[in-house]
Amino acid sequence: xxxxxxxxxxxxxxxxxxxxxxxxxxxxxxxxxxxxxxxxxxxxxxxxxxxxxxxxxxxxxxxxxxxxxxxxxxxxxxxxxxxxxxxxxxxxxxxxxxxxxxxxxxxxxxxxxxxxxxxxxxxxxxxxxxxxxxxxxxxxxxxxxxxxxxxxxxxxxxxxxxxxxxxxxxxxxxxxxxxxxxxxxxxxxxxxxxxxxxxxxxxxxxxxxxxxxxxxxxxxxxxxxxxxxxxxxxxxxxxxxxxxxxxxxxxxxxxxxxxxxxxxxxxxxxxxxxxxxxxxxxxxxxxxxxxxxxxxxxxxxxxxxxxxxxxxxxxxxxx
Amino acid sequence: xxxxxxxxxxxxxxxxxxxxxxxxxxxxxxxxxxxxxxxxxxxxxxxxxxxxxxxxxxxxxxxxxxxxxxxxxxxxxxxxxxxxxxxxxxxxxxxxxxxxxxxxxxxxxxxxxxxxxxxxxxxxxxxxxxxxxxxxxxxxxxxxxxxxxxxxxxxxxxxxxxxxxxxxxxxxxxxxxxxxxxxxxxxxxxxxxxxxxxxxxxxxxxxxxxxxxxxxxxxxxxxxxxxxxxxxxxxxxxxxxxxxxxxxxxxxxxxxxxxxxxxxxxxxxxxxxxxxxxxxxxxxxxxxxxxxxxxxxxxxxxxxxxxxxxxxxxxxxxxxxxxxxxxxx
Numbered sequence: 001x002x003x004x005x006x007x008x009x010x011x012x013x014x015x016x017x018x019x020x021x022x023x024x025x026x027x028x029x030x031x032x033x034x035x036x037x038x039x040x041x042x043x044x045x046x047x048x049x050x051x052x053x054x055x056x057x058x059x060x061x062x063x064x065x066x067x068x069x070x071x072x073x074x075x076x077x078x079x080x081x082x083x084x085x086x087x088x089x090x091x092x093x094x095x096x097x098x099x100x101x102x103x104x105x106x107x108x109x110x111x112x113x114x115x116x117x118x119x120x121x122x123x124x125x126x127x128x129x130x131x132x133x134x135x136x137x138x139x140x141x142x143x144x145x146x147x148x149x150x151x152x153x154x155x156x157x158x159x160x161x162x163x164x165x166x167x168x169x170x171x172x173x174x175x176x177x178x179x180x181x182x183x184x185x186x187x188x189x190x191x192x193x194x195x196x197x198x199x200x201x202x203x204x205x206x207x208x209x210x211x212x213x214x215x216x217x218x219x220x221x222x223x224x225x226x227x228x229x230x231x232x233x234x235x236x237x238x239x240x241x242x243x244x245x246x247x248x249x250x251x252x253x254x255x256x257x258x259x260x261x262x263x264x265x266x267x268x269x270x271x272x273x274x275x276x277x278x279x280x281x282x283x284x285x286x287x288x289x290x291x292x293x294x295x296x297x298x299x300x301x302x303x304x305x306x307x308x309x310x311x312x313x314x315x316x317x318x319x
Numbered sequence: 320x321x322x323x324x325x326x327x328x329x330x331x332x333x334x335x336x337x338x339x340x341x342x343x344x345x346x347x348x349x350x351x352x353x354x355x356x357x358x359x360x361x362x363x364x365x366x367x368x369x370x371x372x373x374x375x376x377x378x379x380x381x382x383x384x385x386x387x388x389x390x391x392x393x394x395x396x397x398x399x400x401x402x403x404x405x406x407x408x409x410x411x412x413x414x415x416x417x418x419x420x421x422x423x424x425x426x427x428x429x430x431x432x433x434x435x436x437x438x439x440x441x442x443x444x445x446x447x448x449x450x451x452x453x454x455x456x457x458x459x460x461x462x463x464x465x466x467x468x469x470x471x472x473x474x475x476x477x478x479x480x481x482x483x484x485x486x487x488x489x490x491x492x493x494x495x496x497x498x499x500x501x502x503x504x505x506x507x508x509x510x511x512x513x514x515x516x517x518x519x520x521x522x523x524x525x526x527x528x529x530x531x532x533x534x535x536x537x538x539x540x541x542x543x544x545x546x547x548x549x550x551x552x553x554x555x556x557x558x559x560x561x562x563x564x565x566x567x568x569x570x571x572x573x574x575x576x577x578x579x580x581x582x583x584x585x586x587x588x589x590x591x592x593x594x595x596x597x598x599x600x601x602x603x604x605x606x607x608x609x610x611x612x613x614x615x616x617x618x619x620x621x622x623x624x625x626x627x628x629x630x631x632x633x634x635x636x637x638x639x640x641x642x643x644x645x646x647x648x
Binding site for chain 2: 215216217219220221222223224225226227228234235238239312313314315
């Protein structure tokens with residue numbers, strides 16, 4: 001098992017390198033220049049600017065620049081933002097907890113909806129409950145988050161005035177009041193993301209359970225005289241979780257992507273809005289840093305999926 | 320009626336609602352099994368034998384299936400009106416079930432030991448450890464080598480024949496009084512088939528249970544059963560002690576089934592084709608009026624299509640549902 005993990009992590013290195021090469025090349029090809037503001041400043045002569053560029057290695061061929069970037073990354077020097085001049089690593093670390101809290105809560109909510117509803121609906125296919133759940137799930141994942149987000153703001157913040165519609169980083173409160181405020185401002189982004197994800201997963205869980213429920217071994221389980229709930233939980237759900245785990249783990253990176261939109265709508269100061277503002281400001285070091293973090297998350301969740309697989313399905317062995 | 324009857328199915332009708340209409344899968348079936356007896360139900364695919372067997376433990380999907388009429392008397396108690404909780408106490412504990420497909424009938428994600436132990440823990444209230452020991456004991460009983468190690472293996476680590484042994488061990492783990500085996504050898508190689516039939520016989524001798532063996536192979540019937548019930552299109556067409564059935568089959572369908580067994584003693588020089596019964600099983604959506612076999616029967620006369628023939632006694636324990644039974648055999 002440990003050996004398997006180590007090997008998987010070693011295999012991840014070339015893919016991460018590949019990703020970084022592509023990212024670096026694309027960003028190098030993109031228009032824009034960190035010394036743009038110097039170009040518009042009449043007090044600085046063009047040759048000073050050219051010297052500055054040369055001294056910083058910006059005129060070197062791209063592979064040389066990539067290598068020096070890579071070495072710096074490996075040493076943990078992620079560079080400085082062109083805009084705020086603060087270290088990229090600090091910016092990311094500042095934003096990451098908010099993103100993880102909001103997205104994590106949303107995913108937990110999505111699972112808390114999808115698992116029970118999907119399983120219950122599948123054990124009673126075409127019942128009233130199943131039909132209502134199906135319809136709601138359809139509506140849920142047909143509505144894009146930027147639309148439901150706006151609807152939620154309109155309803156809960158503007159008409160009802162229950163919840164704040166802008167996420168604040170600084171809350172002037174301590175103790176339980178701080179937690180309360182944090183909770184209030186997180187409700188809408190978590191709901192919007194969680195309901196959307198939950199709707200899609202409900203349909204997936206339902207079909208995965210339906211696939212298993214008609215298998216022969218479920219009838220065998222029933223013939224043993226164990227209770228219907230034991231049949232469902234032990235013999236149906238356990239087997240149906242194998243494809244669900246794949247989907248959930250492999251969708252995680254996409255969720256971070258989708259969260260960018262939600263973070264923009266609710267002004268959540270997360271890693272997604274950091275990426276958007278960095279792209280808009282042509283802030284190359286931040287873009288590189290954030291996209292690289294996303295790439296690592298993709299690799300990480302793939303690994304999590306593989307480990308969970310082996311735990312759920314003994315036919316898969318770690319060799 | 321016979322008091323020794325452990326299971327007595329009377330006038331059972333099981334219908335399935337489909338988009339095309341009501342399929343009368345089992346349409347008035349009577350089968351009785353005495354204590355310690357082996358009864359074999361034969362018939363071709365789709366004749367309702369598996370549905371009959373599954374209905375005894377209510378393992379058919381309901382809906383779309385429905386028990387329309389009849390009684391299933393288990394030691395005098397009718398199983399038909401029983402609720403799910405009462406049925407659970409019958410399953411595995413009193414009636415064990417072996418399924419047709421050993422490759423798919425075990426859950427791939429649990430060890431065979433825990434799957435056998437599950438029934439034991441449910442009905443005997445043993446601890447996990449004790450149940451697992453008992454499971455190993457059951458594996459030893461069905462001649463699986465190295466049972467105490469094999470209980471920790473997963474189904475995919477067993478061959479088809481071994482899995483069927485595991486299924487039999489599972490079905491027998493709570494010492495049921497009746498074992499229903501639904502085509503237990505159909506999915507297996509011929510050599511393994513014989514082994515499994517021998518095993519079933521051996522288990523029966525040792526544990527003294529009754530066996531209801533569902534099969535479509537006449538050879539299997541001749542080898543294992545004491546009494547035979549022949550089903551056709553959802554109905555019983557003939558019932559007889561095994562010797563009487565092979566000596567003098569009374570129903571044309573049974574005669575056809577017996578004639579279609581390939582025989583080694585048939586001279587190769589004769590160049591006779593193996594006989595087959597012409598035609599196919601009638602649709603159970605709209606079964607034909609009169610005798611359901613009439614369309615494929617070489618002895619059919621006008622009267623056969625007029626009225627459905629009833630099962631009638633033709634000899635000791637020998638019944639057939641054919642109006643011409645006396646003339647043709």
